[in-house]
Every structure is written in C-alpha cells, then in structure tokens.
Amino acid sequence: MNQADLTARCLDAALSVILEKETELAYLDSVAGDGDHGAGMARGFRAVVASGAGSSTAGEVLAKAGMAFSNAAGGSSGALVGMYLMTLGMNLSGEITRAAQLHTALLKAQEAVMKLGKSQAGDKTLLDTLVPFTTAYGEAASAGASLTAAWLSALGAARAGMESTRDMISKRGRSAVLKERSLGTQDPGATSVYYVLQAAGDVLQSHCPQ
Amino acid sequence: MTKVFNNPLDFREQMLDGFTAAYSRTIERIRDASGVMVRGGPTAGKVAVLIGGGGGHYPLFGGLVGKGFATGAVMGEIFTSPSAEQCYRCAKAVDGGAGIVFAYGNYSGDVMNFSMATMRLKLEGLDVRQVLVTDDVASSTDVDSRRGVAGDFFVFKVLGASAWRGDSLDTVEALGRRANAMTRSFGVAFGGCTVPGQGQPLFTVAPDQMELGLGLHGEPGVETSKLLTAQEVSGLLVDKLLSDIPRGAGTRAAVLVNGLGATKYEELFVLYSDMHRRLSAAGIETYKPIVGELATSLNMEGCSLTLMWLDKELQALVDAPAETPAWTNY
DSSP states (O other): OOHHHHHHHHHHHHHHHHHHHHHHHHHHHHHHSOSOHHHHHHHHHHHHHHTOTTOOSHHHHHHHHHHHHHHHHOHHHHHHHHHHHHHHHHTOOSOOOSHHHHHHHHHHHHHHHHHHHTOOTTSSSTHHHHHHHHHHHHHHHHTTOOHHHHHHHHHHHHHHHHHHGGGOOOOSSHHHHHGGGGTTSOOHHHHHHHHHHHHHHHHHHHHOOO | OOOOOSSGGGHHHHHHHHHHHHTTTTEEEOTTSSEEEETTOOOTTSOEEEEEEEESSTTTTGGGBSBTSBSEEEEEEETSOOOHHHHHHHHHHHOOSSOEEEEEEOOHHHHHHHHHHHHHHHHTTOOEEEEEEOOBTTSOSSGGGOOOOTTHHHHHHHHHHHHHTTOOHHHHHHHHHHHHHTEEEEEEEEEOOOOTTOSSOSOOOOTTEEEETOOTTOOOOSEEEEOOOHHHHHHHHHHHHHTSOOTTOOSEEEEEEEEOBSSOHHHHHHHHHHHHHHHHHTTOEEEEEEEEOSSOBTBBEEEEEEEEEOOHHHHHHHHSOEEOSSOEEO
C-alpha cells in the first residue's frame, strides 16, 4: 500500500473510532463544556474522509484533511485539530523514508497548535496527549525504531498524558471559565486525540508492520 | 427542550434556509457559505461589518444584518464558532473595497477562527480589523478577558451605523472599540437549555435556585443564589452594573433588558418597572430602553441587563436608522 493510501486508511480509522466513542466524548464535554465535542469531531472526520481522494503523498492527504476538518467542524477543536493536520501535512513532502522525518513534522504541528491556542501541556487540552506522544516518538525514532514501532511505543506516553488531564484544572477555552468543575474529568480533546492516535497505530501495525 | 428539528445534523442548514426564505426583503444568503448578508450585497466604497459566532443565539447573528446594521453574518453550528474558512468566504462576499471589521464575542473558538481568516485576508491585501465584545462583568475582573453577551447588540449597532454613514475603516473600528469599552452586562439564569438532538439539557438549575452571572452557553457564574423576587433580581442587576461603570462614562445610558429565550416579555417588563426606578434614582438617564430578546441561548431561562454609557457620538449611532430582520429603527 502506498503512503497516501495508508494515511487515508488511518483517517478512516479515526472517523470510525470517533463515531464509536461519540457518546463518551459528549459526556466528557458536558461536564465543563457544551457536550458537542464528539459531534464536532465526527463532523470534522466525516469531511476528512470525503476529501480523501486524489492525493499522491501522505503530506498532501493530511494537508487536505486539515482544511476539510477545520471547515466542517468549526469551533476551537475545528481550528486546532485542523491546524494540526494541515501543518503535519505541509511538513511532510514526498515519500517518508525515515521515522525522524515524521518527528520533525509532528513537532511543527504541535508548535502550530500551541501558538494558535495560546496554550501548552498542562493546560488540560489536546496538547497533554500530543506533547508526550511526540516526545516519546522522537526518542524511539532516534534510538533507531521504525515509524510504526516508534508510533506504537509512544502510545503509552500519550495515554498517560491523556489520563493526567483528569487531575488538571482547565486553563483554556470554555471549560476554563468553569475552573474546578473540570477537575476529575478527563479532557475531551486529549481523549479524542488519543483515540485517533491509537486507531492510526492499529492501521500502521496491520498494513506497515516495519 | 428544543423539540422542533429533523435530523440534528441538518439543523443549521435548515434554519438558515428558512431564515433567508422568510427575510428575503432585507437579507440574502451568502452563496456557498454559512452566512447571510444585506440584500443586494455590499456597497462599494463602504466599510463592511461582518458579525458572527455560534448558532442558538437568535437574533444574533443573522437577525442583525441589514441596512444600518451589520453588512453580513457568518453563522456556526449551535454554540460552535464558525470555521475560519466560513469566516473567510463571508468576508469576501461582504467586502466593499473599503476594509472589513470582524465583530464578535470574546470566546476562544471565535478568536481562533476569525483570527485565522484575518491572516488569510491580509495576505490577499485586504485590510481587516477585529473588534471583540467583552461586556460580561461576571466573567472576569480583567476587562479584556471578559466574554461577550447581550452587549453585542449595541456594539454591532454602533459599528454598523458608523460603516453605513460612510466612515473610514479607522473610524468604524475606533467607534466599535469605544462602544465596547462603554458597554457592561450582567445576567442571571433560572434554568438550562437543550441543544437540538440532545436528550439532556446542557446544565440545570435547581427549581428554588438561580445562577448569578451565568454565560450564554451555561458557563457558571459567580454564585448560586436562592430564587429571588423580581425586585431583588432587578436590584442585583442594577447594582452590579453601577459598581462597574467604565471610566469616562457620563450619566446617560442606552439600556437593554434581554431575555435569554424562555423568560418572556411580560416578566422582563415586570423587571424593568423596578429597574427604571432604580436607575433614575441613581441619577442615570435611561436612553431609549429596549426590553426584549436580542441575544438568546436557545430555550434558556434567564435575563440580563446591559448598559451602554453614551456620549453624543455613540448616541447618534444608536439613533441612526436600521432595517434588519430583528431590529428596525426609523
């Protein structure tokens, strides 16, 4: 399978997992938000899947996906996840031959989200999943792991990051106004991003084990 | 509970469709975008004012588009900011070649999406300014971090009137900022609202209680109180605003007593009977008070009081004629 198709397959899996978890995401968001996080993510990934055809590289697939996501989802998640995918795509040109290439793109995408959302890890956002994921991925890649192996090994850090949001008080977005109300509940953005990373890992494992 | 809908996924589109069909005498749909603009499109040489935000707040945002008011509105899903792409498309549609002002309430999603659209338009050489509404005194002690609530109405009116009389982009922006700086709101809620298609209300308030300072999307306020009488509510709202008078304010203020959706006109008039007395007793000249639903939150029970402290110029812009689906000034 070529890399464009493989990337599209990962995005299909992202839509499936978001649809499967939509109720759980809605619940997490209802504690300190307006309960529409699952619906927004589903709206975004539906548009991503519909936009998939006609790209020749992984980067192109992701850049298009980012635009489609941000346009369809709206809201903060639309802007942030859309920006993430778009930046990731724009920083992956041609064929990915080394795991480190993806690490550079992951870092750029993460920085773009930090800048747009004016936030960082610890603020109870999707960055609490993304930042440890990217760090762990980078460490595995520089230790010589393949892209798939590095991705899979970083999921543990991503999960721990997601779970750490339970004990955080939100500093950004609508839930920030609610302060303590968000304490004890995992951040919906950190959660949906973890599910997407995990779903993409499953695809990589079955179609590109090396 | 919101009971009238088909597939909840189609709610925004079907709402927009009915809205434009009903008010084609004043507005028209922006093609290929989630928004509306003044009928016939922008006037060449005039500054365009594009307002916008999430849905569920009618007449915000589309209901305030028309001659003398906003040039256009970009409208998102229920309580979800419109995407940057939609802001961009609507901005292109309303551009009259004299610059664009984006005006919206200060919420993180709106800030991100409007700012991304602004960057893109600037790259294309358009002059775009942003005026954020920050009138809700309950949301923060830092004036610039406050969120926008019913004060949107006055700030948009000032921006729209200034643009329509042909002011320059700098002037329109400056007047919009001044209107925002002079506008304060405080609200209370008695019950939550339900997003179409969801089985549960977004939040609930116990029947014998009320929330002070609650936001338009159920963001909790400063405190929960036992349910007060109308006189006590009116006293509370007036006192909150009189303890947060902006620097430079005179003694005359435009007044909006706003219902959030399920608190009705008669109740608002009962409130206003007492508010009017209190404001007069405090030496404030109430200017053309408005009692009605100008910034709602679906079927939320609650109300707010907004004061825009007037000077001559702001007053003239309040007085200027306007014709929109929801608001007409002759």
